[in-house]
Amino acid sequence: xxxxxxxxxxxxxxxxxxxxxxxxxxxxxxxxxxxxxxxxxxxxxxxxxxxxxxxxxxxxxxxxxxxxxxxxxxxxxxxxxxxxxxxxxxxxxxxxxxxxxxxxxxxxxxxxxxxxxxxxxxxxxxxxxxxxxxxxxxxxxxxxxxxxxxxxxxxxxxxxxxxxxxxxxxxxxxxxxxxxxxxxxxxxxxxxxxxxxxxxxxxxxxxxxxxxxxxxxxxxxxxxxxxxxxxxxxxxxxxxxxxxxxxxxxxxxxxxxxxxxxxxxxxxxxxxxxxxxxxxxxxxxxxxxxxxxxxxxxxxxxxxxxxxxxxxxxxxxxxxxxxxxxxxxxxxxxxxxxxxxxxxxxxxxxxxxxxxxxxxxxxxxxxxxxxxxxxxxxxxxxxxxxxxxxxxxxxxxxxxxxxx
Amino acid sequence: xxxxxxxxxxxxxxxxxxxxxxxxxxxxxxxxxxxxxxxxxxxxxxxxxxxxxxxxxxxxxxxxxxxxxxxxxxxxxxxxxxxxxxxxxxxxxxxxxxxxxxxxxxxxxxxxxxxxxxxxxxxxxxxxxxxxxxxxxxxxxxxxxxxxxxxxxxxxxxxxxxxxxxxxxxxxxxxxxxxxxxxxxxxxxxxxxxxxxxxxxxxxxxxxxxxxxxxxxxxxxxxxxxxxxxxxxxxxxxxxxxxxxxxxxxxxxxxxxxxxxxxxxxxxxxxxxxxxxxxxxxxxxxxxxxxxxxxxxxxxxxxxxxxxxxxxxxxxxxxxxxxxxxxxxxxxxxxxxxxxxxxxxxxxxxxxxxxxxxxxxxxxxxxxxxxxxxxxxxxxxxxxxxxxxxxxxxxxxxxxxxx
Numbered sequence: 094x095x096x097x098x099x100x101x102x103x104x105x106x107x108x109x110x111x112x113x114x115x116x117x118x119x120x121x122x123x124x125x126x127x128x129x130x131x132x133x134x135x136x137x138x139x140x141x142x143x144x145x146x147x148x149x150x151x152x153x154x155x156x157x158x159x160x161x162x163x164x165x166x167x168x169x170x171x172x173x174x175x176x177x178x179x180x181x182x183x184x185x186x187x188x189x190x191x192x193x194x195x196x197x198x199x200x201x202x203x204x205x206x207x208x209x210x211x212x213x214x215x216x217x218x219x220x221x222x223x224x225x226x227x228x229x230x231x232x233x234x235x236x237x238x239x240x241x242x243x244x245x246x247x248x249x250x251x252x253x254x255x256x257x258x259x260x261x262x263x264x265x266x267x268x269x270x271x272x273x274x275x276x277x278x279x280x281x282x283x284x285x286x287x288x289x290x291x292x293x294x295x296x297x298x299x300x301x302x303x304x305x306x307x308x309x310x311x312x313x314x315x316x317x318x319x320x321x322x323x324x325x326x327x328x329x330x331x332x333x334x335x336x337x338x339x340x341x342x343x344x345x346x347x348x349x350x351x352x353x354x355x356x357x358x359x360x361x362x363x364x365x366x367x368x369x370x371x372x373x374x375x376x377x378x379x380x381x382x383x384x385x386x387x388x389x390x391x392x393x394x395x396x397x398x399x400x401x402x403x404x405x406x407x408x409x410x411x412x413x414x415x416x417x418x419x420x421x422x423x424x425x426x427x428x429x430x431x432x433x434x435x436x437x438x439x440x441x442x443x444x445x446x447x448x449x450x451x452x453x454x455x456x457x458x459x460x461x462x463x464x465x466x467x468x469x470x471x472x473x474x475x476x477x478x479x480x481x482x483x484x485x486x487x488x489x490x491x492x493x494x495x496x497x
Numbered sequence: 498x499x500x501x502x503x504x505x506x507x508x509x510x511x512x513x514x515x516x517x518x519x520x521x522x523x524x525x526x527x528x529x530x531x532x533x534x535x536x537x538x539x540x541x542x543x544x545x546x547x548x549x550x551x552x553x554x555x556x557x558x559x560x561x562x563x564x565x566x567x568x569x570x571x572x573x574x575x576x577x578x579x580x581x582x583x584x585x586x587x588x589x590x591x592x593x594x595x596x597x598x599x600x601x602x603x604x605x606x607x608x609x610x611x612x613x614x615x616x617x618x619x620x621x622x623x624x625x626x627x628x629x630x631x632x633x634x635x636x637x638x639x640x641x642x643x644x645x646x647x648x649x650x651x652x653x654x655x656x657x658x659x660x661x662x663x664x665x666x667x668x669x670x671x672x673x674x675x676x677x678x679x680x681x682x683x684x685x686x687x688x689x690x691x692x693x694x695x696x697x698x699x700x701x702x703x704x705x706x707x708x709x710x711x712x713x714x715x716x717x718x719x720x721x722x723x724x725x726x727x728x729x730x731x732x733x734x735x736x737x738x739x740x741x742x743x744x745x746x747x748x749x750x751x752x753x754x755x756x757x758x759x760x761x762x763x764x765x766x767x768x769x770x771x772x773x774x775x776x777x778x779x780x781x782x783x784x785x786x787x788x789x790x791x792x793x794x795x796x797x798x799x800x801x802x803x804x805x806x807x808x809x810x811x812x813x814x815x816x817x818x819x820x821x822x823x824x825x826x827x828x829x830x831x832x833x834x835x836x837x838x839x840x841x842x843x844x845x846x847x848x849x850x851x852x853x854x855x856x857x858x859x860x861x862x863x864x865x866x867x868x869x870x871x872x873x874x875x876x877x878x879x880x881x882x883x884x885x886x887x888x889x890x891x892x893x894x895x896x897x898x899x900x
Contacts, residue, residue, distance in 0.1 A: 096731060096755065096757055097702055097703070097704050097730070097731070097732045098611075098612075098704055098755070098757055098758050098761075099757070100702075101612055101668075101670050101671070101703075101704065102611060102612060102761070103610070103611060103612050103613050103614045103617070103636075103670075104614050105610055105611075105765075106610070106611045106612065106761055106765075109761065109764055109765070110764075111764045111767065112764075112767050112768075133564065133565060134564070136560035136561070136563070136564055137560075139559065139560055139563040139564075141555065141556075141559035141560055141563065142559075144555065144559065144563065145552065145555040145556060145559060148552050148555060149549070149552055152545070152548075152549040152552060153549070156543070156545035156546075156548070156549060157540045157541075157543055157545055158540070159746050160540070160543040160545065160548065160744035160745070160746040160747070161537060161538070161540055161543075161744070161745060161746055162537055162740075162745040162746065163746065165519075196599060196769075196770035196773075196774075197770055197771060199768070199769065199770055199771050200769065200770050203768065203769050203770075207507070207509060207510070207513075207635065208502075208506060208507060208509075208510045209505050209506060209507050209510065210507050211507045211508050211509075214507070225767070225768065225771070228767070228768045229768040229769070232610065232765065232768050233507075267505050267507075268505065299501050299504060299505075300501075300505070301501060301502065301505055327501075328500075328501065328502075329501050337565075340563075341563035341564070342563070342564060342565045342771075343562050343563040343564055343565065343566060343774060343775045343776050344563070344774060344776060345770065345771075345772070345773065345774040346774075352500075352502060354500055354502050354503075355502045358502070358506075358510055358513070361513050361514075361515045362510075362513060362635065364515065364516050364519070364628065364631070365602070365605075365606065365628060365631045365632040365635050366602070366603065366606045366632070366769070367599040367600055367602050367603045367606070367748065367770070368600055368602045368628070368745075368748075369748070370599075370748065371599070371746065371747060371748035371749075371773075371774055371777045372746040372748075373746045373747055373748075373776075373777050373780065374748075374774045374776060374777050377776070
């Protein structure tokens with residue numbers, strides 16, 4: 094019997110797919126499974142005591158104020174802090190009305206999509222990209238034009254031809270979505286020449302850019318590169334940042350930086366979506382930053398993950414059949430992206446789960462198909478012992494796939 | 498010249514409406530202004546010390562709470578709510594029948610995602626909660642407004658209105674109602690109407706969205722059964738919130754309904770904010786599990802009852818009684834006044850000159866109306882301020898009537 098609800102579902106509901114990662118996580122939670130699947134921080138890297146101190150302090154000092162509704166735009170002291178703290182990356186200090194505090198950076202994608210996407214519109218993105226974001230855009234009715242990538246990120250030189258083609262087909266491209274640093278899932282970082290070229294093309298074509306940068310501050314090697322926002326100056330780049338990776342995801346505090354006109358539009362949508370982000374959470378984060386903990390702990394978090402990345406690299410070299418698999422060593426972030434020469438990722442996944450080690454298949458990251466011989470592994474969550482044992486099992490699973 | 502953003506706006510963006518309270522924010526912030534405009538709790542009722550005792554949870558469980566949480570919500574808080582809401586819901590609901598949200602505002606957006614396609618129709622009270630109308634409007638909804646009286650929505654008018662819309666080829670998706678201490682009307686739906694509403698919804702095969710942010714803030718009389726509890730067939734989604742019974746800064750709300758729709762909304766929530774902050778959910782749980790929700794709620798109610806009484810007395814003292822009508826609310830945050838001979842726009846201008854602010858009636862009506870209505874909040878100001886504000890308002894009214 095159908096329920097009273099089902100015949101009344103909307104379009105988005107009828108075509109709704111749960112996040113494949115979330116669904117896969119059920120498999121990875123089985124006892125004894127070593128998981129490289131989820132993109133989660135290592136709880137051991139959380140600055141619990143510092144955060145608790147900040148929480149106690151702010152509640153003591155500002156308790157009554159922060160229990161009230163906040164402005165939709167965000168807790169002003171946190172915005173002022175972010176304006177200063179992000180200035181090196183943004184190229185300047187953002188004004189208060191150029192910043193919007195959000196429920197994690199996921200909400201930035203949702204709000205920008207509210208503001209720009211009508212069903213049938215297109216978003217340009219890397220050929221494989223963060224599932225959560227494409228899921229959000231898809232709910233708004235977006236389709237995708239994908240751009241191939243290499244070790245230097247999106248091949249932006251292909252954009253003009255893709256844009257011409259879209260124009261010829263009457264497709265409306267609403268924005269270009271890119272993760273320039275330590276890409277999820279590809280692990281690559283967009284080179285400086287490509288960044289400059291991307292901004293120039295976007296300006297010429299009058300297409301906004303959503304620069305999603307949750308991992309940007311988690312850099313292990315080399316120098317930070319200028320953000321797309323800082324290379325623009327004309328107001329076409331919306332930058333999305335997050336405290337999830339530089340402090341902790343449980344805060345659910347992220348931010349958007351960009352032109353005041355679009356920030357204002359997104360804030361009006363946010364009124365209807367959740368009124369404001371928890372002031373308690375924003376104020377706790379603010380106090381943590383203001384007490385100097387962000388600057389004190391971030392290098393420790395980066396060191397912690399650099400070591401994990403190195404352990405992962407070592408274990409891969411030791412246990413995986415190197416002639417059958419290739420990867421680019423990420424300079425930061427959370428992920429390794431592996432491409433196999435002959436092995437089907439799906440068959441490997443089944444074998445790996447049998448041996449109690451899990452990763453995420455490549456396919457769901459490709460909005461327009463692909464990735465049958467690729468998969469993603471997160472190196473931040475597992476302990477060094479688990480990494481070694483998990484990689485040993487994965488190596489075995491690969492060997493068996495090659496010689497069934 | 499159009500900006501790069503303008504040329505890339507969605508259709509929704511072109512006609513999105515900012516909240517009218519926010520539009521008059523600069524007016525409200527003028528020095529000396531008395532504002533009845535917002536819908537905010539009084540900060541003096543916030544249980545600051547009791548709430549902050551809960552921070553110790555970070556010591557024991559910090560590593561877990563700083564991590565991503567499940568989209569469905571912090572299980573201990575869901576367990577608590579299942580028990581605590583059982584009298585109102587008619588039974589203890591299971592974990593799969595409940596979703597924790599970022600305030601109850603998010604429930605509106607999530608149900609919009611699940612149900613509404615552009616051009617679909619939602620049945621609401623006429624007038625109704627602004628931010629609900631906006632949330633549904635953003636999803637492309639049109640509205641059938643059903644008039645209200647002192648007993649709430651006049652539910653017997655629903656079948657004809659829905660059948661007419663259906664005959665015109667419109668898809669009607671659900672009935673949205675605020676049953677207790679309505680925003681903005683202040684009225685409460687009678688038991689008879691609640692029972693009738695469930696019958697009507699069954700006949701029309703329409704789900705009901707019961708929005709109840711104020712239900713626990715009752716000053717007089719007995720609590721009435723929720724619509725949810727009157728419908729055994731899974732046709733009701735209920736939304737609750739900690740904003741009025743603890744504090745809005747937590748941004749913790751919840752919804753209860755059949756597993757099927759809760760699951761749908763959960764998947765949409767993944768794409769919207771992944772999960773609500775486990776930290777604030779845990780702080781709310783600690784507060785509740787220590788018993789403070791039950792011990793402190795009567796204090797909140799007593800504070801607001803006194804202010805409601807203050808506004809009632811000030812109305813009787815200062816307003817031209819033959820020109821103004823209202824229903825005394827039995828709970829909640831608002832008075833809704835009707836002034837058949839006064840144009841509310843002129844009144845608003847005059848009132849602002851005299852430094853008292855309120856929200857005009859028009860934006861609460863989905864399909865027009867409200868030129869002779871105003872909504873006044875009594876929870877935020879002190880009784881003395883309320884009296885002075887109402888005095889100014891009465892003066893403004895008399896001056897307009899004398900013109």
